[in-house]
Amino acid sequence: MRGMWIFSQKEMLELVRSYKLAWIPVVFIILGIMQPLTTYYMPEILKASGNVPPALLESYEMPGAAATMAQALGQYGTMGLLVLVLAGMNSLSGERYSGTAELVLVRPVSMISIVFAKWVAQLILLAVCLGFGAAVAAYYTGQLIGDLSWMLVIFATGIYGLWLLCIQSLTLLFSAFLRGPVAAFMALLSAAALSLLNSFLPNWLEWTPASLPAYSAQLLTEGSKSMGSALTGSLVSAGLLIILCIIGASLITGRKKLID
Amino acid sequence: MDEINWSLLWPLLALQVLLAVIGLFSLRRTEATRGPKWLWVFILIFGNIIGSIAYFVFGRKDI
Numbered sequence: 001m002r003g004m005w006i007f008s009q010k011e012m013l014e015l016v017r018s019y020k021l022a023w024i025p026v027v028f029i030i031l032g033i034m035q036p037l038t039t040y041y042m043p044e045i046l047k048a049s050g051n052v053p054p055a056l057l058e059s060y061e062m063p064g065a066a067a068t069m070a071q072a073l074g075q076y077g078t079m080g081l082l083v084l085v086l087a088g089m090n091s092l093s094g095e096r097y098s099g100t101a102e103l104v105l106v107r108p109v110s111m112i113s114i115v116f117a118k119w120v121a122q123l124i125l126l127a128v129c130l131g132f133g134a135a136v137a138a139y140y141t142g143q144l145i146g147d148l149s150w151m152l153v154i155f156a157t158g159i160y161g162l163w164l165l166c167i168q169s170l171t172l173l174f175s176a177f178l179r180g181p182v183a184a185f186m187a188l189l190s191a192a193a194l195s196l197l198n199s200f201l202p203n204w205l206e207w208t209p210a211s212l213p214a215y216s217a218q219l220l221t222e223g224s225k226s227m228g229s230a231l232t233g234s235l236v237s238a239g240l241l242i243i244l245c246i247i248g249a250s251l252i253t254g255r256k257k258l259i260d
Numbered sequence: 261m262d263e264i265n266w267s268l269l270w271p272l273l274a275l276q277v278l279l280a281v282i283g284l285f286s287l288r289r290t291e292a293t294r295g296p297k298w299l300w301v302f303i304l305i306f307g308n309i310i311g312s313i314a315y316f317v318f319g320r321k322d323i
Contacts, residue, residue: 086317
């Protein structure tokens with residue numbers, strides 16, 4: 001346990017020293033501001049772009065507050081996810097290339113404590129980014145478009161965050177045996193494949209973590225009454241996926257020979 | 261909606277400037293980057309949010 005605490009402190013220090021704890025939350029806040037703003041000013045933007053027929057401008061209907069908030073969370077699923085994966089891609093492989101792995105691995109420390117500390121750092125980064133980002137997005141949506149239920153926003157953000165955490169855990173797993181950019185590519189590829197499969201076969205795969213973004217949007221727009229047992233299935237499978245990723249990453253890191 | 265509500269827009273601009281300033285600060289402190297440093301200064305100042313993200317993801321050697 002003591003090892004895990006020390007490694008967590010080291011990971012937090014690294015988040016601060018590499019400026020990740022500064023620039024990634026700023027990016028999330030910018031994304032959170034931009035979505036409600038573009039929704040609100042969409043008629044102006046269309047008018048300024050010139051070649052939009054007036055009939056189309058007339059028919060533009062402002063999406064509701066809940067839909068706008070769901071779109072803002074959707075931004076975190078694309079741009080935000082990309083940034084988080086790129087930031088986490090070197091977390092295990094970087095230790096090998098920078099040479100710190102040799103220094104650590106010759107000591108009697110358990111692999112799981114190293115990997116778990118890295119995962120905790122990723123979780124803290126995600127919580128900070130999503131907390132600030134979603135709060136600002138909800139504030140702007142409330143100011144510009146309409147009232148939101150704070151409770152629903154918090155739960156919907158949590159559900160969305162779990163999906164992002166799944167992909168971060170996959171990134172950690174891939175970075176245990178692949179070079180950073182390849183690990184990021186594989187993690188994004190599996191995220192895309194999961195979501196794609198999920199949109200093709202929504203009825204069969206409603207229990208997978210990839211359905212979490214849809215549940216998050218549904219919770220915002222339709223309220224908590226419409227949520228069924230499928231959400232529970234998704235939450236459980238997401239938890240299992242994360243645990244498997246952490247265990248897998250620590251097994252691979254422990255076994256694999258170091259690359260020169 | 262005729263006039264732009266600046267009280268809602270300035271935080272967005274301020275955050276973009278903040279992002280570029282964090283980038284420039286880290287650029288000053290770091291010893292080596294991928295690609296020439298002057299180019300990253302240019303990208304950070306004129307590259308908007310995408311430029312700043314590009315610097316943090318690809319420019320820094322110790323990401």
